[in-house]
Amino acid sequence: MESTGSTAAATVAELVLARWGDHRTGLRFAEGRLSHHQVTAGAAARAALLADLLPRHGEPHIGVLLDNTPEYPLWLSAAALAGAAVAGINPTRRGAELARDILHTDCAVLVTERAHLPLLDGLQLPSVRILVTDTDAYAELLAPYAGAKPEIARSVTPRSRMLLYFTSGSTGAPKAAICSQGRLAAAGGSLVGHFGIRPADTHYVCMPMFHGNAVIADWAPALAAGAGVALRRRFSASHFLDDVREFRATYFTYVGRAVQYVLATEARPDDRENPLRVGFGTEAGAVDAARFEERFGVRLVEGYGSSEGGAAIQRSPDAPPNAIGRSAPGDDLAVVDPQTLDECETALFAADGRLLNGATAIGELVNRGRSPFEGYWRNEEAEAERLRGGWYWTGDLFYRDADGYLYFAGRTDDRLRVDSENLAAAVIENILARYEGAAAVAVYAVPDPVAGDQVMAALAPPPGIPFDPLDFAEFLLSQPDLGTKMAPSFVRVVERMPVTATNKVARAALRGEGFRCEDPVWWRPPGSSSYRRLARPGLTELLAQYRAQGRRDLLDP
Known part of the structure; x- marks a missing residue:
């Protein structure tokens, strides 16, 4: 059996450096490909540029306002080497909200592309240096650093900030969750072991890289295993299968309704003729996961992880169809009533699988043990709310059966109260998903x-x-x-x-x-x-x- 090639590393910077001298294909994209060595060289050049651009006494933060172009993983790798943090900037934000995201995360440098320049028109971004990657000026700026050798900045430790990724909520401005180099490296290594990722694999990154899913669950394990990465500028259901075949992709991640959109494309007789081995994500639902496997011959693994990293559940092979899985050994996850703080009742099911006691079995999932949550950037109020009473509150609804399996029931703000009965949107959605x-x-x-x-x-x-x-x-x-x-x-x-x-x-x-x-x-x-x-x-x-x-x-x- 082929070795996974996973590199045990305490930081992302070490993983980046480990690819120096590796001339296998490391990055595929529409316009061509780069070897692992070329990616590391490109990261080294950008890290050297960063050393000159970042203020000496300011926060070492850069904003990245890009589609999934090769520049995105290059700047992630550069930031790791330089000991800087990347704030993923959402291109669907506009005006004052967009400016707020950039300024809130103290970005001294903003990396973007010409397609997104209109978003910046009229914004007041004092002291923010803007680099436009697809311009001659950018190429000229980077040219003097082209021969830089990859070096890890002396300031880099496992606790160094690596990501500031925004998590959306039902109210208020998005919060920038912190992810350190140590946590990101550990997450990548864990997924390598869980899925048996090998150097010969190719990870198809079609989810937006400003979001934690694409970086933590797709890019990081590829980096840890020495696997290749293939980029799609923006997710496209109609191009999904063609991309997978062209890039020889074996692994991909998904979020939300991406799987439904792929399933809605016209079926082909040869749909199952593809190199994919596994898809990993959230919110596909048991019905659509079964349809996907039947049509494409690819197993979807539904996991659960709060965006901030405070609680995680990975599906086990023996889990019931609608369950996510059990909490990992050593974790102390509980489903509790937010008002009384008592654990909710064990879920009871009818013979047909219907949840009988949703009003008393559904509650919020909390982590009562040690949490890897590393906080929010400059948002103590939100951080305190997330950690109230010494527990990590996920903001997600779950219920638990007698065997300890956990079932996702939606967000806390997706709860409905109909005729004095509490219902969860996700439970109803799972039923309606059967409708052809x-x-x-x-x-x-x-x-x-x-x-x-x-x-x-x-x-x-x-x-x-x-x-x-x-x-x-x-x-x-x-x-x-x-x-x-x-x-x-x-x-x-x-x-x-x-x-x-x-x-x-x-x-x-x-x-x-x-x-x-x-x-x-x-x-x-x-x-x-x-x-x-x-x-x-x-x-x-x-x-x-x-x-x-x-x-x-x-x-x-």
Whole structure:
């Protein structure tokens, strides 16, 4: 059996240096390829440039506002050698919010490309040096450093900041989570062992690199194993299989609805003829994971990890279909009621698999033991909230069965309360995902006219297949594990599911628009089992009910 080639290293900088002299292909992209040695040489040149650009007494932070181009991993490697931290800047942010992200993370240098320059127009970024990678000026600036040998700065230790990656929340500005060189190197090494990653493997990086998933779960293990990396500038479902074949990719990561979009592409007779061995990610769901494996012959491994690194669960082969897995030995993960701090009841299931006691079994996942969470950059309030009472609070809902297996039930702000019963959006989504007339589904709460919430679903039909409300209603009636309060009162039919830049469903936007949106909405009035189109007369009648109960203002975001 081929050795994994994993390098035991305390820092990312050591992993970068270990690839010096390795002339195998290390980086593939649309325009060509670079060897591992060339990548390390490019990193050395950029690290030397950084030594001259970074302020002597300021924070050694650089912002990277790039698509997944070769410059991204080159600057990650350069920052590791130089002892600098990379703040991944989200290109979907605009105006004052974008400026805030750059300034909040104390970026002295911002690396970008011409395609993103319009985003910076009019922004006040005092003392920020902007480097535009696809320009002659950049090439001229870098040229004098081309012969630099790779060296690790004397300041680099395992505790050196490596990443400042933004995590989105339901309220407030995004928080910049800290990841050190030691934690990133350890995460990469752990995944090498878990998946048996080898030097001959190629990791397909199609998720955006400003997000922690692509760097921590895809780039880092490739670096640790000496495997190759293949870049897709931006995720494309229609080009996914072609890219995999062209790059001979064996491993990829995904987040959110990426798997659903690939499944929505037209099937080919030779779909299973591909080099992929495994996909690793979150939120694909058991139904779509099974469909993906059946169609492409590729196993998807659903893991769980809070963005900040405070809790993690990896799926075990013997886990029930909808479970993530058990907590790792030595971890102290618990599902608790945030109000009482008591552990929630053990999940009880009907013979058909339906969760019987969701109201008392679903709670927030906490880590009561030692947490690898390294804090937020300049946000003590958010850090204290995350670590309240000495526990790490994930912000995610789970339930646990009698054998200790943990089941994901959504975000804490994805909880619905219907007729005094607590429901979790993810549980309902897993059921609706079985519907063949849906390529993607998202479930969220809208206010009830009297009290609590009603269930609303956004549904994206497969291309060329119109939504059939009668067929959907019959599907709901045939699902034995769909509780009486779980059936959506509203169904919004979208051409494409709205997602964030990291391919997670844009739930805040969906909740904010509710049933008052431009897309077609189908309504199941109380006491009815069938859906009717929510036209203007029905909408007027519905709004009048909210107004009469004094809850009309709850519909406004």
